Amino acid sequence: MVSFVVLFVHCLLFISRPACEHCSGMGNDVLQGDSMITTREIAFHLPGLDLSLEIVANVEDLVTDPEDDDQIPYWAELWPAARGLAQYIWERIDFQGATVLELGAGLGLPGLVAALKGGLVTFSDYIEESLDIIARNARRNGIQAASYLLADWRDFQCDKKFDWIIGSDVLYNPTLNPYVAGILERNLSVRGQLLFSHPSRPVTMQFIDDIKRSLGLQEEKAVQVVTVQEPGVPQFNQGIDIHHLTKI
Numbered sequence: 001m002v003s004f005v006v007l008f009v010h011c012l013l014f015i016s017r018p019a020c021e022h023c024s025g026m027g028n029d030v031l032q033g034d035s036m037i038t039t040r041e042i043a044f045h046l047p048g049l050d051l052s053l054e055i056v057a058n059v060e061d062l063v064t065d066p067e068d069d070d071q072i073p074y075w076a077e078l079w080p081a082a083r084g085l086a087q088y089i090w091e092r093i094d095f096q097g098a099t100v101l102e103l104g105a106g107l108g109l110p111g112l113v114a115a116l117k118g119g120l121v122t123f124s125d126y127i128e129e130s131l132d133i134i135a136r137n138a139r140r141n142g143i144q145a146a147s148y149l150l151a152d153w154r155d156f157q158c159d160k161k162f163d164w165i166i167g168s169d170v171l172y173n174p175t176l177n178p179y180v181a182g183i184l185e186r187n188l189s190v191r192g193q194l195l196f197s198h199p200s201r202p203v204t205m206q207f208i209d210d211i212k213r214s215l216g217l218q219e220e221k222a223v224q225v226v227t228v229q230e231p232g233v234p235q236f237n238q239g240i241d242i243h244h245l246t247k248i
């Protein structure tokens with residue numbers, strides 16, 4: 001049953017469980033509703049970057065109603081798209097002094113790396129526990145100046161304009177995408193830039209094409225290869241599409 005639920009959650013997003021090399025027990029338990037969240041520590045390495053991350057160890061226990069998309073704990077997985085975007089940011093983007101909004105931050109890996117590249121990052125999600133874990137991960141990796149915004153895309157109470165808006169694997173739901181488009185229209189500054197990553201989802205490609213037209217954006221595309229590990233399956237590489245969009 002437990003593995004069925006994990007499989008179910010993963011099948012909904014049509015992607016695989018991310019790799020988690022160098023795991024170790026951590027023993028941090030937090031009560032979420034009726035569920036206890038257990039966390040563990042992993043190391044996330046890139047050339048010149050060593051992060052220690054607290055991640056959720058018992059994602060399957062947090063599924064309360066698999067029929068209700070809002071109850072599925074997507075936030076609690078470290079998705080391959082987050083690893084790909086983190087890698088892209090670390091290698092290619094200088095955020096020095098820029099304001100950055102991360103949408104659907106989940107465990108917040110891309111935003112943490114953006115903060116280490118000089119960004120003033122606001123992590124946002126509609127799940128409070130997501131922001132709690134990100135705040136702990138920011139502290140354990142020496143990030144002082146971060147902000148946290150608990151907000152649902154369907155009622156996004158934020159007036160601030162950001163130099164960058166970023167998101168990994170957040171454009172997968174066609175009923176939610178129009179709300180995200182509204183946030184981009186309202187909260188991106190005049191010369192603002194966007195960064196989105198995903199595992200080649202057609203629905204995301206369509207969204208990107210639409211906002212390129214409606215917001216007048218030009219695009220630089222890249223593919224970052226990340227290594228994915230599944231229990232019982234040999235590790236494999238997955239290409240993550242990166243879209244870097246700037247105002248024309």
Ligand SMILES: C[S@@+](CC[C@H](N)C(=O)[O-])C[C@H]1O[C@@H](n2cnc3c(N)ncnc32)[C@H](O)[C@@H]1O
Binds near residue numbers: 013075080105130
């Ligand atoms: C597939 S997860 C991606 C998480 C993280 N960005 C990553 O790549 O590991 C989607 C994220 O979007 C958030 N999300 C989904 N629907 C949302 C909504 N209506 N408002 C705000 N955040 C939402 C979820 O809580 C989750 O953190």
